[in-house]
Each structure stands twice: as C-alpha cells, then as structure tokens.
Amino acid sequence: MKRGLIVWLPLALGLALMAGLYLGLRKPEGHVIASRLVGQTLPEFTTRPVLPGQPPSASADFRDGRPRLLNIFASWCVPCRDEAEMLVRLKAQGVEIDGIAVHDDVDALTTFVAANGNPYRHLGIDEAGRAQMAFGSSGVPETFVIDGRGRILYQHIGAVTEDDGRKLIAMLEHAR
Template sequence: MNRKLVLWLPFALMAALFISFLASLSNSPEKVIASQMVGQPLPEFAAGAAIPEQPGAATADFRDGKPRLLNVFASWCVPCIAEIPVLMELKASGVEVVGVAVHDTSVDLTRFLATNGNPYSRIGLDQGGRAQIALGSAGVPETFVVDGQGKILYQHIGVVTEADKTKLLAMLGVVK
C-alpha cells in the first residue's frame, strides 16, 4: 500500500504543477512593472526643450539640493489630463514639477498644455524613449520623487490623485 502511494507521488506532483501552470496562464492580469531605479541616483539623461518657451530636462537639473517631482507624461495620454489639476496644486504648494514627454511632438504638447494647464518648470522631449528606459518607466503617467542630491526616492505609477498629494508633499519635504 505504502509503495503504491510512493509510485503515485510523481504523478500527483506533475498533476499539481500542470494545474498551477494552467491557472497562471489563463489568469494573468496586466502587471504593474515597478522601476528598479528607486533608491538609486537618477540615471544620466538629457532631453531637449519640448516647447520653445521652456527649457528641457536633464539629470544635472536635479542636483541643486531641492527635491523635485519628475513626471513622465505625453500629450496623447488621456489619464495624464486627469492629473494636471493635482500637479497644478502641488506647484502652488511650492513643488517643482519637471516634465519628460515621451513619444511626443512640440506642436501636440503646446496644444495639450494650452488646453489642460502647465504645471511644469521644465519639459524635456524624450527622443527615442531614452530617458524613459533609463528611468525604468514602463508607461505614462508615472511620477518620480527625486531628492536634492538627485536620488530617486519613490515612483508613483499611474494618475496622481488628490489622495496622493499629502504623501508626495511629505516626501518632498514641503510642510503644508
């Protein structure tokens, strides 16, 4: 009896494995891919001015002792519109928001900012996704908290909402 059980064991194991593989194959929700750059210095990037009225964005801009937000966005990104009012409020609280626009054009950005508002102090036009990949960003919108020494403290994936404001302000060291 015992021996028979032992002989069935491999079959039972295989069956269990098969079922678990099948389950994870048929049930794979979109995963949020977090950047591995959190806790590390901001990678080297330099994105030229996205619109003529404002300077571009580069790593060097983040090392002057002032914590900032780095917002990865795009004019074609619908959820990005939703977070502009919250970014505007953060700006009003004294937060500097640096924008990195991905897969975008100057003309589209000008129209986007005119329609939705412009919370950015600088906007870099990311050519060929170089800044985005350097940051480990997988989509838009994403917002990174960068400290005054240029270290990435936190990555917020998705729309920044009212509920996220307090946390972001605390991380940026802005007392309300």
C-alpha cells in the same frame, strides 16, 4: 501501503503543476514593472525644449539640494490628461515638477498645456525614448520623487490622484 503512495507521487505532482498553471492562466494579465533604479542616483538624460522660455528637463538640474518630482507623460495619453489638474494643484502648493514628454511633438504639447495647464518647472521632449529607458520606466504616466542629492526615492506608476498627491508631498517634505 507506503510503496503504493510513492507510485502516486508523480501523478500528484503533475496535477499540482497543472493546477498551478491553470491558476496562472486565470490571473489577470498585466504585470507592473517597477524601475530598479529606486534608491539609486538618477540617470543622465537630456530633453529637447518645447515652449519658448521654458528650459528642457535634464539630469544636470537635479542635485541642487531641492527635492522635486519628475513626471514622465505624453500629450496623447488619457490618464496623463486626468492627472494634469492634480499636478497643477501640487505646483500651487509649491511642489516643483520637471516634465519629460515621450513620443511627443511641440504642437501637440503646446495644445496639451494650453488645455490642461502647465505644472512644469522644466519641460522637454524625450528623443527616441532615451530618458524613459534610462529611468526603467515602462509607460506613461509615471512620477519619480527625486531628493536634493539627485537620488530616486520613489516611483509612482499611473495617474497621480489626490491621495497620491498627499503621499508625494509628504515624501518631498521628508526628503528636504
């Protein structure tokens, strides 16, 4: 009897493998790729200025003792338009937000902030996705919480909702 069971073992393992692969196929596609830089110092980056009088975002402006948000977005991105109102409200509550616009241009961004508000302290265009890659960001919108020493505390992936806004404010308070 014992020998009989062992003979069936490869078949059982094969069926288990197939069942696993089948379940894997049924799983919804899309894998959230979190940045590995959370907990580390923010990477060096610079951006190209967009609006006259508004400085471009750059890594050198962090580490000034003031925690703030870093929002990676684009004028062509629909969820970014959806979260803009929430970001403007965060700004009204005293939250500092620096913006990085990826694959964007000055005209489109000028129109975007005219229509959706400009919640940004600093705003710049990311040339060739260099800043986005340096952050390990895989899409827009994403929002990073940076503490006063320039350390990345948290990465929020997707549009910032009202609940997310409260969470981000709590983190910034805590980082102070």
